[in-house]
Amino acid sequence: MSSKLRILVPVKRVIDYAVKPRVKSDRTGVETSGVKHSLNPFDELSIEEAVRLRERKSPVEEILAVSAGPAKCADTLRTAMAMGADRSIHVDVPEDKPLEPLGVAKLLKAIAEKEKSNLIILGKQAIDDDSGQTGQMLAGLLNWPQATQASKVAIDNDTVTVEREVDGGVETLKAKLPMIITTDLRLNEPRYASLPNIMKAKKKKLDKKSLGDYGVDATPRLKTVKVEEPPVRQGGGKVEDVDGMIAKLKEMGAI
């Protein structure tokens, strides 16, 4: 017997990938106010994959999007719903006290258990902290199988087959639901939310919750000592032709 998929898709609001982040002058972090934010690109792939599972006639009962962060995360969740998520939960976390991956994983464990999720699709990493940990941590906490950096997902009854990106190529893994998958770039091409779907998403359910509602202690373990600009690399200027290039590379000992 095949179980109906109850897919949980955690999404994160991050500084838009096209924006070059600026380090604050007091070196406490990166300037986030007045900067364009969007849905983390890898999370778009997660939503897209969940929606495609439904379109491929997998028995999807529900796609639930979840985000933890300040009030503006509601916009991120609306985007996820415009792409096809059925409803969403916003866990309010103050902007100045962001969760660490371990805290997010603990929160997601509580949500997954409460919502009886049996498939959780996360992005392989968020492009702000670049940690790449939450999915694996969640899999560990739930003691579920994991397939990270997925480039292909197939579900047949309770069996999930995932092709994943590894160093030097791909490998294929197989496991039974429930399962954790993290998405890699090649998995799919996320759709744009159409205007009618954006309008429809406004009517979809968005619950507001707090960390306390899930009884999660997410006390941070890491202290930011400082955030600095990376050393600036000085370009060495241009050469006229190929001979110039070879000469300069030789001079620099590169060839």
Added chain:
Amino acid sequence: MLPVARQSALRAVRAQTAPRPLLSPAQSSFLARLLSTLAILEQKDGKLNTGSLGAVTAGGKLGGAVHGFVAGKAAKTIAQEAAKIKGLEKVIAVENEAYERGLPENWAPLLVENIKKGGYTHVIASHSAFGKSLLPRVAALLDVQQISDVMSIESEDTFVRPIYAGNAILTVQSTDSTKLLTVRQTSFAPAETDGGSAAVEDGVDPKVESPTEWVSESLAKSDRPELASAEKVVSGGRGLKSKEEFDRLIPPLADALGAAIGASRAAVDSGFADNSLQVGQTGKNVAPQLYLAAGISGAIQHLAGMKDSKVIACINKDPDAPIFQVADVGLVGDLFEKVPELTEKLKSQS
């Protein structure tokens, strides 16, 4: 304010005078008695993966004892090889075919048991596909906030890592009692594979069954140097226009230089090159002696993966492409003419 400025100035000077202990001798010998590091060593088909030996180097910087860990079908044979790694005091081996494929579901409990038994203060893996998939799972089981992609070690609890695609550098202090780190391969050179004489010891094997089954793998075959550790890298981007052109122009140039081949995300997304060749924030980090970019504009996500290269050269027809801002040698021109010309001239010189 002044002491802070002095500290950072001192640190800057110290950084230039390697090798040197991170802490004062008195402090470090005190810590050395307390610190112990478990370095996860990767293997494939019965051979040590030298790319993972940066974990040993990073462990050495902490100052305490460093033990290596191997598991798999031929773990004991590999452990004998690993025992020669410079800097290792002990190699812990768990011989069991179940660990051959590096599945995190049985590897994580395996590591947890061995970390607890050894009472390690630090556990270090390489920031490779294996380390990335495994270590966070271990961290969750130990209730520890792992630190990913560490570029440098400031002290036993303070680490430096890139965030925002390397556009900011974060120094972070961990309050966890056990520190779990994945380390950037290009920031910690592999430890030497001879000169050491570590003891080999059997580890604990909790024999947890993996719910995940390994089915198959398909690795891109290549006689070229491995991208992440290559001395030279030739990388192609969207400017190559098609897979045919990529295959026609890039491999000969790479061969002429003895270089590995890389690609931008645009080139990978357009199907010009395999995903495993992607250089950048979400692909591989490289820091070769020479990085030659052809038809790559230099988006921040790409620069994140290659800006630590010693010499960057580029060929691009757009003189305003951001890549020229970081390139040591830039050539404005049509890559369909310049790349073959460069290939020919390099060949005739060698």
